[in-house]
Amino acid sequence: MTKPLGTKTGLAREGVRALRERFRHGALEGFLKHEVIALLLSYSAPSACGAQAVSLTARFKGIRGVFDADPHVIQKECGLSASCAVLIRLVRELCAAYLLERVIGSDVIRSPKDTLDYLAYTLSGERVEKFLAVFLNAKGEALAVETLHEGTVNQTAVYPRKTIERAFKHNAAGVIFVHNHPSGDSTPSTLDRQLMATLERAASAVDIMVHDHLIIGRNRHWSAIENGRFAAAPRGIGRVAAAKESGNN
Structure with a gap:
């Protein structure tokens, strides 16, 4: 059974460490949707990434919805910092650049x-x-x-x-x-x-x-x-x- 991400205000330090270790050993296999977002946000806001990830995936109905969302909306409605919103956008744009290189x-x-x-x-x-x-x-x-x-x-x-x-x-x-x-x-x-x-x-x-x-x-x-x-x-x-x-x- 997957352990809770942490408190309502964020992800405990050991929780962040555990997510990163799981990723190092098995990529995203077995990760829940909110855990994927929490792992990403932990590199910008480790103290609040757990609660924010749960909020984001619930509000936008999954990972795809989070990455398709307007960065200004996710900041305003889910309380993300500007740096977290930029990080999400950066990952989306990097994926697009990768796919485009495969096309050309x-x-x-x-x-x-x-x-x-x-x-x-x-x-x-x-x-x-x-x-x-x-x-x-x-x-x-x-x-x-x-x-x-x-x-x-x-x-x-x-x-x-x-x-x-x-x-x-x-x-x-x-x-x-x-x-x-x-x-x-x-x-x-x-x-x-x-x-x-x-x-x-x-x-x-x-x-x-x-x-x-x-x-x-x-x-x-x-x-x-x-x-x-x-x-x-x-x-x-x-x-x-x-x-x-x-x-x-």
């Missing part, structure tokens, strides 16, 4: 898992809409991933000219467009479909292949290729991912 230079079309993992990690918990482009070379390898717009994604906000200019900057032969739905529902709206058509026409006019348009929701994504949107791009990321998932069943 990889064959996004034939092996889309790393790209989908990165997009899901960075977008599924976002509270605002973001529009991204994954620029590819002629081999389908990722050259860059750029956020082109934040806020409501529509035809007036996402300018085709800017998208094409960035593609030229990277000497890209292809592109995958991506945006998220903060609601968690990845189903495309009428405006989404209009945007896809506008961007596809703009890219086609300068011989840039649109390999897919992805919409990231909560725990799922929608792929234009997988749903028959871009018949001219037979190697879309969504279609390859769907085929691999089907083959594993």
